[in-house]
Amino acid sequence: MTDFKTKYGPWTLVAGASEGLGAAFAEALASRGLNLILIARTQDKLETLAQHLSNLYAVETTAYSLDLADFKAVKTFISQHKETIGLLVYNAAYSPIGYFETMTEERLEQIVDVNIKTPLLLTKLLSTEMIKKRQGGIVLMSSLAGTQGSPKIATYAASKAFNAILAEGLWNELRKHGIDVLASCAGAISTPGYKNAQSAKEAPGTLSAKKVAESTLNSLGKGPTIIPGLTNKLAHFFMNRIFPRKWAISIMDKNTKDLS
């Protein structure tokens, strides 16, 4: 834990921290002794979480209401923050459900802004400082949905593929500067966002947010990608190595058709 704090501290930025997996990341990081900058849109949830974690783990916490679709606002915020950010956890995502023909241009743009543009540019911004210091870490949340075409969430899934491939490339490029980059390709996680979307019962292999956050952070510095959970690792192996591509997409179609 001390090593983790020395390597990735003193401050970590969790983007999309108000609930679900982001809140679990915040707690896992506080328990490792890192100070927290928590970002999401819902200020009251962020403040409650920040207060709770600083009481429980004796770390410094700050909570900022920001729309991560607005990279200009994010950049201004970062430029005003004088503390060293040693770790970025980009967890936020916009994941509207529906067939492509029903998706408005606005929703598609929002996916690109929240899930692609801001994590990319934030990674650029923060890694520039990390390179100067020759240490740091970047975690980009991806998804097993992004490892093949996924009907009804096609654009979201493609945005998650972007994050996974970006993280893999940067894992190789940035490690010579002492920076660890990791994509976490999660299967189903029992979060408020997932529960809202899932009308049927939980998918096999569904994990708690705590388990995903812990196994992701434990994998930082050990390779470019983590798939939390054995069932998810097996599912990924079959979907991407054994089954023909058409089968994998059809299986995803069956899994996503009840999402709403």
Ligand SMILES: NC(=O)c1ccc[n+]([C@@H]2O[C@H](COP(=O)([O-])OP(=O)(O)OC[C@H]3O[C@@H](n4cnc5c(N)ncnc54)[C@H](OP(=O)(O)O)[C@@H]3O)[C@@H](O)[C@H]2O)c1
């Ligand atoms: N849940 C799953 O089954 C699952 C599976 C695979 C991968 N993942 C990935 O894991 C991550 C977290 O999933 P989750 O289910 O915990 O998501 P979630 O319940 O939808 O929570 C997302 C977090 O991001 C924040 N957020 C969303 N849009 C934002 C915006 N425009 N600006 C600022 N903050 C924003 C939300 O807070 P506010 O609403 O307060 O802004 C919330 O704190 C995502 O990247 C997702 O793709 C999830």
